[in-house]
Amino acid sequence: MKQSREWTVQVLDAEGNVKYQSSIFGTEKRARKLCQKLEAKRRKDRDTHGLETKIRPKQAKNWF
Numbered sequence: 767m768k769q770s771r772e773w774t775v776q777v778l779d780a781e782g783n784v785k786y787q788s789s790i791f792g793t794e795k796r797a798r799k800l801c802q803k804l805e806a807k808r809r810k811d812r813d814t815h816g817l818e819t820k821i822r823p824k825q826a827k828n829w830f
Contacts, residue, residue, distance in 0.1 A: 773797035777804045 770792050777786040786804045790797055 768793045775801045
């Protein structure tokens, strides 16, 4: 049986700053799963960050 212990998972940005940090008690497999979830959250946040503030070009109206 695998040993359970305390794991601290951190997701860093390009400059080495901590974006997300969490602790979990369990096996290494559980800690890896948590790391994958945090990385997916960071990717989603990065992709959607600032979407509301982007100026969308107005569609040209064709008047016939």
